[in-house]
Amino acid sequence: MYQTIYHRPSSVEEAATLFAKGSEPKYLSGGHTLLPVMKQRLASPSDLIDLGKIKDLVGVEVSADTVTIKAATPHFDVATNAAAKKAIPALTYLASVIGDPAVRHRGTIGGSIANNDPAADYPAAVLALGASVKTNKRSISAEDFFKGLFSTALADGEIITQVAFPIPAKAGYSKFPHPASRFALTGVFVVKTKSGDVRVAATGASQSGVMRVPAIEAALKANWSAGALDSVTISADGLMSDLHGSSDYRANLIKVMAQRAVTDAG
Template sequence: MYQTTYHRPSSIDEAAALFAKGSDSKYLAGGHTLIPVMKQRLASPSDVIDLGKIKELVGIEASGDTLTVKAATTHCDVAQNAAAKKAIPALAYLASLIGDPAVRHRGTIGGSIANNDPAADYPAALLALDATVTTNKRSIKADDFFKGLFSTALEDGEIITAVTFPIAAKAGYSKFLHPASRFALTGVFVAKTSAGDVRVAATGASQDGVMRVPAIEAALKANWSAGALDGVTISADGLMSDIHGTSDYRANLIKVMAQRAVTAAG
């Protein structure tokens, strides 16, 4: 390793102030991205600011028609929390599929969406459920938050404090996971509101990261059933193609995972 200064602030304001003082500061959440890239010497921050011990960043609250998950809440807590499982079972289920137990006990929802890995699970849930990301400066709708591969609307030094999810009438998630990394080769989250609006998001498929799937949204709005997608064709344009699967393969996976997600949603 190399010279860096480690900080463990006790408040959001303290963390932001420490970030501003450093010449090349980085926030640390679960550490599953920052620590590996530091070990590979792909990043050499002057200051590492650990957000994990800030109490106001941890917790899950259900209130009225929303579920709020604070940014430093771990995947394990989301998966096991009674309020989350009652309000949005599909979100708790999604969290239970992330990585392995070691990853789920350390990784956080805030760290995951801030990194915006193209195969991460949470971005699909945020986009499909029309969630709102709250930071120490503002609120950002999910449609405006994700900007492409490993890119978000976050400004330098901005801290995610919470994610608020509207509670859907129906929601489901299904992913075809990579057997080694457990990232989504393709994962699809479907959601239907009480008013009948439908949003569908796919992760692990697009070259630009998480994406909406209008063709599936239209079919499910007309008929909320797995069978309604039998005649839907997903274009392979813009989808990833690598040693794990071609773009045509991922296009088919989007449809199949969507059908499984609708079945799971009921």
């Protein structure tokens, strides 16, 4: 048995101060990763700092060019936000297929991308849309944020406050979910920007976590259609292989999910 002190700060500043005072502190967002790890005695934080009740970290804002999701906003709130759905329907759809209803009512975008699980959904949207991750200290581009499995550019004690997504011309997301966890066995987010650029990101497939898919980007830039990917071959090098699917299987899933995402995008 071990002791941990639970804190419920009312501001980001208070949370950061509490973190600095703790000997082995941890921030708590949705808790879907940290709490099970604590139950298994694989983590024993001295202080548990709950970010979920900080009002400044909850909410969705939509402008002419950007959808901004604050870090402690539950997936359900994103999935059901009418303004966000009109601006980037693929993003709200992604939020609607995360886990199950219990997960969607508790899980948050900040916790998801800070944890950077290789099969999580949100990292694919962040990377494909070229989002900016804002913290209490700085702004980090999507390209610089993800550093590999369960690894990000966040410094010790740094708090994600919001994620700003540029509104694209078109976007789509499709995933092949694990039947039990609903994590992505492979998920692909495709984007056509307003300037005509194409960005594609896959989650659940690579040994290094979320990744861009240049071969699909090139094909879609030449011809934005599902059929344009018929002749594309995705290499299995560096892809995960486990009892749920081999690397070759995941390579094929990247292509198939991309085609479905393009069809959904229109």
